[in-house]
Amino acid sequence: MNVVLASASPRRRELLQTAGVTFTVKVSDADEHIEPDTPPHEAVMSLARQKAQAVAKSCPDDLVIGADTVVVYDGAILGKPADEADAARMLRMLSGKTHTVFTGVCIVRAGKTETFFEQTQVTFYPLTEREIAEYVATREPMDKAGAYGIQGRGCTLVQCICGDYFNVVGLPVAALCRRLREYA
Numbered sequence: 001m002n003v004v005l006a007s008a009s010p011r012r013r014e015l016l017q018t019a020g021v022t023f024t025v026k027v028s029d030a031d032e033h034i035e036p037d038t039p040p041h042e043a044v045m046s047l048a049r050q051k052a053q054a055v056a057k058s059c060p061d062d063l064v065i066g067a068d069t070v071v072v073y074d075g076a077i078l079g080k081p082a083d084e085a086d087a088a089r090m091l092r093m094l095s096g097k098t099h100t101v102f103t104g105v106c107i108v109r110a111g112k113t114e115t116f117f118e119q120t121q122v123t124f125y126p127l128t129e130r131e132i133a134e135y136v137a138t139r140e141p142m143d144k145a146g147a148y149g150i151q152g153r154g155c156t157l158v159q160c161i162c163g164d165y166f167n168v169v170g171l172p173v174a175a176l177c178r179r180l181r182e183y184a
Contacts, residue, residue: 001183002062006055011151012067015166015173021180028066030054040072044104045115052106053113063109063183069170071146073099078146087136090147091157096126099146101168105176109183116179118172120163122150127157 003023005016016023028051034043052066071078073093081087098121106115140154141147148154150161150168166173 002059003180004055004059004062004064006051006064006066009067009170011149011170015169015171016065019173019177021177023065026055026059026064028052028054032068040070040077040100040102041104041117041119043077044068044070044102045106045117046104048104048106049113049115052108056108060110063107063180065176066106066108067103067171069101069103069145069167071099071101073097073146080143080145081141081147084136084142087141087147088132091127091132091135091141094124094127094146094148094157095132096124098123101146101163103167103170103172105172107176107179107183114179116175118164118167118175120161120165120167122161122168123159124157125159131157 003021005012005023005025006028008027030050032047032050034046047068048066052064056064078090081090101120101122102117104117106113138153140149140152148157150158164172
């Protein structure tokens, strides 16, 4: 069975490799779109499905995995920051608070589509303006949902988590691998 990851994320690649999954990467060209006011868990599953189905069109005999991750605080979805000011705004918003990270995953194989999501609660320490500025200056937040990477220097912002750590990184790899066994 050929497995294809429909994602450009180096973190997702690393997690699948660590789990022992053999795969290739084909980045989706899907026009990622969700309707306003879509609940976060539905939004990530829809985006993951769009990515996986777009790639599956060009490799119909393969098993294709799509994924999407968002950070949600107070009902607002925090995607990747537009610029450094936006990253600092998001970090101020999350400072000293608990937010939820949702990752949707879609598996497409032989015309069958399975979609699921995981969610993890993350609590930040209260952050000073200096801590925020120093972290933003590393540029690490710029390509991360919610403007932080728990697997990088962003680990110093996190007081605790409740749920799957790897979900916060960008792929609930244990839940995914359990589902992949059903396709073997």
